[in-house]
Amino acid sequence: MHGAITQLLIWIVIMFNSQNYNLTKQAAIFLPVCLAFISYMTSQFIMTSQQQMMIFSIILIMTSQLSLLYLQTQVPIVQHPQPVKSVARCISWLHKSRKWQGQYDPESIVLLGHSAGGHLATLLALDNTYLTNAGCHPSVIKGIISMSGVYSVPRIATSWMAKHFIIIPGFGTDQSEWEKSSPLTHVKNRAMNGIGIPKFLLFCAESEFPFLQKDASDLSDKFNEFDVSHEYFTIKGTNHFTIASNFGRYSEHYNEHVTKRCIDFILGTGSM
Numbered sequence: 678m679h680g681a682i683t684q685l686l687i688w689i690v691i692m693f694n695s696q697n698y699n700l701t702k703q704a705a706i707f708l709p710v711c712l713a714f715i716s717y718m719t720s721q722f723i724m725t726s727q728q729q730m731m732i733f734s735i736i737l738i739m740t741s742q743l744s745l746l747y748l749q750t751q752v753p754i755v756q757h758p759q760p761v762k763s764v765a766r767c768i769s770w771l772h773k774s775r776k777w778q779g780q781y782d783p784e785s786i787v788l789l790g791h792s793a794g795g796h797l798a799t800l801l802a803l804d805n806t807y808l809t810n811a812g813c814h815p816s817v818i819k820g821i822i823s824m825s826g827v828y829s830v831p832r833i834a835t836s837w838m839a840k841h842f843i844i845i846p847g848f849g850t851d852q853s854e855w856e857k858s859s860p861l862t863h864v865k866n867r868a869m870n871g872i873g874i875p876k877f878l879l880f881c882a883e884s885e886f887p888f889l890q891k892d893a894s895d896l897s898d899k900f901n902e903f904d905v906s907h908e909y910f911t912i913k914g915t916n917h918f919t920i921a922s923n924f925g926r927y928s929e930h931y932n933e934h935v936t937k938r939c940i941d942f943i944l945g946t947g948s949m
Contacts, residue, residue: 757848757858761797761807764788768801769813787820787943791921792889795826796860799896802875803863815872820946822939824880825917828892830855836888861896868903877907878942880935884916908942910934 790798805815881893
């Protein structure tokens with residue numbers, strides 16, 4: 678049910694923005710259907726090995742790219758740091774807005790992200806320049822929940838496929854920028870600049886891509902080095918996709934080890 682609602686919302690957004698993205702009517706209908714199929718496959722198909730996940734990732738990338746070529750769809754090219762700047766502006770708006778006064782505490786915001794979303798949330802919390810430039814004090818972020826996040830961009834680039842299909846299109850070819858966009862790079866400076874680092878709740882899938890397992894482990898070690906308050910858990914029976922797609926669905930094991938921990942974490946930051 679949650680997946681159906683999500684796909685309906687995606688379809689509405691695409692339809693209303695079809696001219697901005699130069700989408701044909703066929704593309705505006707086909708892309709949400711493709712997304713719905715992908716969403717279903719990631720939640721239903723049990724991938725128990727790294728090879729299966731890599732094959733699925735290749736199929737996903739090829740399907741999406743071939744679909745866009747076939748539909749002659751022009752998608753705006755967006756590279757780092759535009760996504761994290763956009764998130765910073767959203768946080769600044771939430772902090773300053775009084776439209777929903779009393780609905781939430783603008784001084785206590787918690788971010789949750791998976792994979793690339795985990796990268797954005799973590800980078801925003803560790804590199805305070807984005808929020809500062811958006812006119813918002815970094816201290817409004819009280820907690821970060823990251824699932825299978827990306828914390829070292831250069832490490833992902835060691836994979837030929839990831840380098841050419843993900844890193845270069847998303848971050849360019851300047852390797853110094855890869856370092857700057859890596860959350861691991863900013864832990865020391867943020868810990869020593871007097872502002873402090875918000876609490877972190879880190880999750881990693883049991884059957885995760887090796888470079889993301891190393892990312893999570895390294896970030897936890899770095900947090901331990903600088904006494905950053907955090908918790909780090911590996912979730913059994915999940916892979917890079919199902920650790921996110923199971924969120925909010927009924928599963929006693931998942932709810933106990935992920936959902937409940939997220940709720941307790943948010944309550945612990947004073948954001949609810």
